[in-house]
Amino acid sequence: MSAGAVILIDDEEEVRLAVGQSLELQGFDVTAFARAERALDMIGRGFAGVVVSDIRIPKFDGMELLAATREIDPELPVILMTGHGDVPLAVEAMRQGAYDFLEKPFSPSRLVEAVVRASALRRLTLENRSMRAELEQLDPVEEIIVGRAAPMIDLRKKISAVAGSDVDVLILGETGTGKELAARAIHEASDRADKPFVAVTLAALPEATIESELFGHEAGAFAGAQRARFGKFEHARGGTLFLDEIGAVSVSLQSKLMRVIEDRAIQRIGSNESVALNVRFIASSNRDLDAMVAAGTFRNELYYRLAVVTLSIPPLRERTEDIPRLFTNLVALAAKRYRRDAPQVSLEDLSALSAQTWPGNVRELRNAADRYVLGLGLREDGSDAMPPASLAKQVERYEASVIASALVSQKGNLKATYEVLGLSRKTLYEKMQRHGLRREDFIGTEAE
Numbered sequence: 001m002s003a004g005a006v007i008l009i010d011d012e013e014e015v016r017l018a019v020g021q022s023l024e025l026q027g028f029d030v031t032a033f034a035r036a037e038r039a040l041d042m043i044g045r046g047f048a049g050v051v052v053s054d055i056r057i058p059k060f061d062g063m064e065l066l067a068a069t070r071e072i073d074p075e076l077p078v079i080l081m082t083g084h085g086d087v088p089l090a091v092e093a094m095r096q097g098a099y100d101f102l103e104k105p106f107s108p109s110r111l112v113e114a115v116v117r118a119s120a121l122r123r124l125t126l127e128n129r130s131m132r133a134e135l136e137q138l139d140p141v142e143e144i145i146v147g148r149a150a151p152m153i154d155l156r157k158k159i160s161a162v163a164g165s166d167v168d169v170l171i172l173g174e175t176g177t178g179k180e181l182a183a184r185a186i187h188e189a190s191d192r193a194d195k196p197f198v199a200v201t202l203a204a205l206p207e208a209t210i211e212s213e214l215f216g217h218e219a220g221a222f223a224g225a226q227r228a229r230f231g232k233f234e235h236a237r238g239g240t241l242f243l244d245e246i247g248a249v250s251v252s253l254q255s256k257l258m259r260v261i262e263d264r265a266i267q268r269i270g271s272n273e274s275v276a277l278n279v280r281f282i283a284s285s286n287r288d289l290d291a292m293v294a295a296g297t298f299r300n301e302l303y304y305r306l307a308v309v310t311l312s313i314p315p316l317r318e319r320t321e322d323i324p325r326l327f328t329n330l331v332a333l334a335a336k337r338y339r340r341d342a343p344q345v346s347l348e349d350l351s352a353l354s355a356q357t358w359p360g361n362v363r364e365l366r367n368a369a370d371r372y373v374l375g376l377g378l379r380e381d382g383s384d385a386m387p388p389a390s391l392a393k394q395v396e397r398y399e400a401s402v403i404a405s406a407l408v409s410q411k412g413n414l415k416a417t418y419e420v421l422g423l424s425r426k427t428l429y430e431k432m433q434r435h436g437l438r439r440e441d442f443i444g445t446e447a448e
Contacts (some may be wrong), residue, residue: 002028002323003026003027003028003119004028004029004119004122005028005031005048005049006028006049006051006052006115006119007030007039007050007051007052007053008023008030008031008032008033009033009052009057009065010032010037010057011034011057011058011345015054016032016034017250018127019111026112028115029049031220035059036053036057036060036064036068039051040069040072043069043072043076044073045072047073048126049119050076050077050078050099050115050118051076051077052079052081052111053080053082054081054082055080055082055093056082056083062080062081062082062093063089063093065078066080066093067096068152070096074097077100077118077119077121077122079099079100080093080100080101081101081102081104082101082103082104084103084104087103088112099121100117100118102114105280106199107354109188114135123434130205132437140185140188140189141156141188141189144181145159145185146322146325146326146329147322147325148321148322148438149318149319149320149436150319151318151319155182155312155313155314156185158311159182159311160189162311163187163189167309168280168282168283168306169309170246170284170289170311171279171282171284171285171310171312171313171316172284172286172310172315173312173313173315174286175286175360175361175363176360176363176364177315177316178313178328178362179244179313181198182447183197183242184242186240186282187239187240187242187280187282190277190280192238192240195238195239195240196238197236197240198236198241198242200214200232200241201245202249204378207250209407211253211256212269213231215231215266215269216228216233216234216266216268216333217271218270218271221269223270225269228268231266232267233277234266235273237277237278239279239281240279240281240282242284243257243281243282244287245285246284246285246289246306247285248287251296251297251298255299255302258305261281261302262305264276264279265277283306289303309354315358316362316365320354320355320401321403321404321437322421323365324350324408326362326365327353327365328350329373330365330369330375331369334366334369335373338373339343340373340374342372343372343375345409347402347405347420349372350404350405351401351402353368354400354401354402354404354405402421403428403432403437404429404437404442407437407442412426412439413440
């Protein structure tokens with residue numbers, strides 16, 4: 001494996017040969033030139049290497065070369081070789097952006113050390129550029145809603161389709177599936193992204209104070225209201241208000257919410273003045289609202305007003321192929337949160353995780369990731385053993401999860417993946433196609 005590329009420029013052939021040989025012995029790919037202007041044809045912003053040049057070169061010297069390379073790429077490392085009398089010039093070159101200079105005669109070890117450091121810096125620079133470019137191009141919906149299972153791809157498409165409009169949305173899904181994340185994705189992909197996203201967990205608000213929390217109040221509106229206060233509705237003006245667990249509120253409050261959604265205006269408690277709202281409403285529920293409407297515990301007018309667009313978040317058991325990547329991402333986040341090194345996640349652990357049903361969904365998986373980082377085992381009882389699923393389901397999931405886990409651990413490298421799994425290339429391709437796994441979804445993933 002090459003240690004990196006080096007462009008070497010010196011008008012003395014014996015120097016080119018000696019320096020080139022020293023670098024090639026250390027694994028560098030060296031391209032040598034007697035004239036600097038010829039080397040410029042090989043230098044671009046994507047050049048994954050280092051330039052080593054003598055300062056004293058006829059026609060186009062090392063200082064001119066430095067200036068030219070900095071115009072092409074200011075972060076390209078340029079190492080200048082200089083005679084004793086040129087040291088002040090080399091110091092000036094460092095001020096102008098040269099990476100280092102070597103005073104002749106220098107030892108091969110000094111040369112190699114400088115080039116190794118410069119090459120490492122260049123690799124890091126190009127990797128950071130690549131990451132920044134990927135982040136700039138990343139769709140905000142895909143950044144928030146992670147997963148390549150078919151239900152998640154369909155969910156992202158629907159979110160992208162509705163985000164640009166101001167239509168109100170109802171999000172349904174089991175506890176822990178990520179309903180708030182879906183609401184945030186809609187907000188981030190909308191024209192309201194630079195305005196507030198206000199999330200209100202209705203089930204957590206006491207019945208006695210819920211109206212004050214939502215609508216706000218005027219000074220003296222009730223005992224203890226010493227001064228006026230904005231409610232959640234007004235805090236969300238211009239942005240998005242997420243009403244989490246809408247099915248938990250009383251029927252009387254549902255009527256008031258319905259009026260606000262219809263009129264896009266509120267009255268603070270204790271006031272007769274109407275306050276206009278420019279707010280998008282997104283509501284969620286883990287309850288069967290259809291059944292609640294039929295039972296009379298949820299107002300059908302509110303339901304149909306919110307359900308202009310309804311999104312369903314699939315439970316984790318319906319997208320087990322996403323578990324390896326989700327878990328490794330959650331482990332990395334937990335490691336940052338707890339200020340610890342992210343542990344290496346074994347293929348066996350990823351496979352075991354993927355074989356489970358996860359009734360608590362992503363929230364439960366996140367808890368497992370936290371325990372994993374803290375060294376407390378995968379289960380709440382501190383053990384790593386996971387309860388078995390049914391044989392048919394486990395066999396179905398096992399192959400997909402093992403392949404997905406191997407792709408994660410090998411960062412999408414197919415050759416390394418089929419070798420570690422003991423498969424032929426053709427067999428791996430066929431199995432990936434059958435399980436809906438795509439190589440590009442695993443490139444650059446880290447199993448830690």
